[in-house]
Amino acid sequence: MDSLNAIVLLLNYLFVPALSYGSQLALGAIFVSLIYGILRFAYFTAGDLMSFGTMFTILFTWYFQYLGISLGFLPTALLAMPFGIIITILYVLVKDKLVFSYYRTQKSPPVMLAMVSIGTMFVTQAIVRIVIGPFDRRFFDGEKFILKANEFKEMTGLNEGLTIKSTQVITLLVTIIVVSILFWFLNKTKTGKSMRAYSDNEDLALLSGIDPKKVVMITWVIAAILATIGGALYGLDKSFKPFTYFNNMLPIFAAAIVGGIGNPFGAFLGGYVIAFSEILLTYAYKKFFVYLLPASLEPDGLLQLLSTDYKFAVSFSILVIVLLFRPSGIFKGKVL
């Protein structure tokens, strides 16, 4: 019984939160990785593009709420998301036309493009803050829990409860759907294959008649879709605050590099690697061992490897270690 309790404890505080956080990171990491593979620069606007998409999702959510449209037990934001995606797609395409395309035709070095993306980061951040403000916003409505701790306790008769928030399930389901569609697109369709070819060897791809404009445009569209979905899911699960989104850029980059930058599947796994290690290393294991060990061996401390303040530092340390020993990432970069 005690060992069951211990497992439920870990599931509740470790596995479920890490899985949903990891999915949100993974969506971000995939598009950072795609942009790196195809457009060949580090896209520093990543976090702010996510907040841009989320902002429009929130605005549409408010509008639908005002109109009285809802999805019943599901959050209204799911209905608003496609509209947010469309606006984000328009935004990135306009941005590409006005800003990035010039440097592509000039064949500027990647560093230059990364600097330019810092410029667009400032602009995007300003737009988000001017339109919606820098404050913390919650836009979740509908049913909050799928499984409440008390219900679980009654059902199983265990001491420990297992809570599953509906946002966590939604996050996981949406991620699975989006990622499988994406990988089907990249691996099976002609356009997807041409993108992979372009990423592998630009000159050869151009020679064989692949239209670079189309490849670039589709990359931006995918980036906008993933950014809005990832951002909106994060906002639903936690809350929307532009500054947090900007900060999320860092673990997203960590995930993309750990997974092997330019390799979307690696980035997808990298998101989970980062999320799980962050939570595994900062969780206090005291209660877990209280269940498992006999009373005489009970630990006195919290048995926490690192204080939760260092959550971010964990993912960055992993990144540094990966960069040191396997600069191409755990799953080998640049294969797409």
Place this chain on the structure above:
Amino acid sequence: MRKNLDIISAYSIMLGLIILVGFLQSWSMALSILCLCLISAVMTMGANIQWGYAGLINFGIMGYTALGGLAAVLVSVPPVREAWQVGGFNMILCAFLIAFMVFSIRFIMKNYNQSKKRSYGIAAIIIVGLILLRLISAPAIESIESVSPATTGFLGGMGLPILFSWIVGAFFAGALAYIIGKIALGLRADYLAIATLLISEIVIAVIKHEDWLARGVKNVIGLKRPVPYEVDLQSKEWFINLVEKFNQGTLNLITNTLERQEALKQLVIESSTVFVKLCFAGLFTVVVIILLIVTQKALYSPWGRMMRAIRDNEEAANAMGKNVVKQHLLIFVLGSAIVGIAGAMMVTYDGLFTPGSYRPMRYTFLIWVMVIVGGSGNNFGAILGGFAVWFLWVEAAPIALFLINFFTSSLEETNAFRVHLVNSIPYFRFLMMGIGLLLIMRYRPKGILPEKIKHI
């Protein structure tokens, strides 16, 4: 003279703008802009050495700035004896343990060939060392932090004049840069950018949460100053006389003695803040000029030519027998040390150390905007970039307010849209910075004052 015309005109415009602020807003405001412009100029010089001379991207500027600030605290605050008594011994033991770990790992790396055994040995040393560190430091940290936590709760510093910290800050930042450089300099340009950005976040996390070191987010306030305090000045005879002399004209207009006394008092209070800021500005200018002379000399020395050669063609420089790795490390350390000086200067100027205020937008990306806008590879350009961008950063709010009022003048005062825009004025500075950076990168990619290479 002729060839430096652009430099001279750019700098006179900048100075004119600051003086204009003095006339339009207040002299105290103008001087505080000038002081922060000077500090920013030091930071951009550091970044410019790395980027402009050697082509290294360092997005970790925030980390070095914070370390410089930490140096200011550790140098100037008097030591907390009680805290040293309860936890000092253990902390020193920890320091020795870390040193021992580092040396033993280096010893193993040097004397044994790469093998599985060696890797396991090193891993064992690290793990055992970390556990020991945790066991030794945990009780000490707890007792240090419980020594009157409202005012101290940390080990304190050395109680030396704060000016020393400018040098110590440089050493701190240089030491960190040495470690980072050893780890990350082999990476490709954009990887290096990301790695340094993340490492600087780790540095901030450590400073924020290790309360025994510098109180963490509880902040250290009331640091000593290298210049007089306003309150002391206001009671000094010579200062009052000086103010009287300067304002003879306006004071003579007032005939009533009582009113005159009152007016003089007001003037003394106002001028004391201006005087203090003038002192700061003088100190900072000295630093900027010294650094400028040194960096200019270095740029046009054989060493500077070698750095440019390495930047422009690493392989060719390597083939000519230049040690690229070593030079990269050297310039990484030097540039970061200069940023460390700026960090210490900033905390000295503010008189307080607030780890919570170190954010990458303000301390890393803004500095990069300065370098790019000013002109990378040109020290005068970098300094000008620091001035121009900081000036815009501060004055963006009044400019935005003016523009909003201008364009929405047809709307009513209480119009929701207008009120919303007025409330979000602080964020227009991000917009201006972003658009400014994009325009410069597009139409003048080498910056306002581009790099000039003297051919011999």
